[in-house]
Amino acid sequence: MFAGKTTLLIARMKEASRAGTRVVACRPRADTRSQPDALTTHDGVSLPAVTVDDAGGIPGLAPGPGGLVVIDEAHFFADGLIEPVRLLLARGVSVVVGGVDTDHRGRPFPPFPWLLWEADRVVKVRGVCAECGGPSARSHRLGAGDGAIAVGGAESYRALCRACFERVMGSPALH
């Protein structure tokens, strides 16, 4: 978050479109922070996207073989995204997924353990630590709530580096 991942997804979509590839972008309805039918960066750049209730609906929206499906905020789909991605890859559709790989307690965030294992290419983008200005590796949730998913933008989360996260949380990130 706040690290430019959607900017990278939009750049990939534009590049594929320029090359003549059919592209469909999807985002989860559960993510209510941004406008429903677009991928939108924090600085307001956006491209059209289909809002889906459930990851199972994604293969039905996809272009044919050789096409590209871009999925943002994938952590909202959790492991429900695994089978749809498998299906797309088996059909010869390329898939680019963006999301947050680590939850607010510093633990792996589904479906990223599976996606990171399966992916041909992984790009980890980092924001800036709100405490020390170093590269961030964690999302720190401000306020109450214990579920791994809480919808929020700048008011609910801040990026922290590993050391500041562990200091603020008072314990190692993984235990």
Ligand SMILES: [Zn+2]
């Ligand atoms: Zn820091």
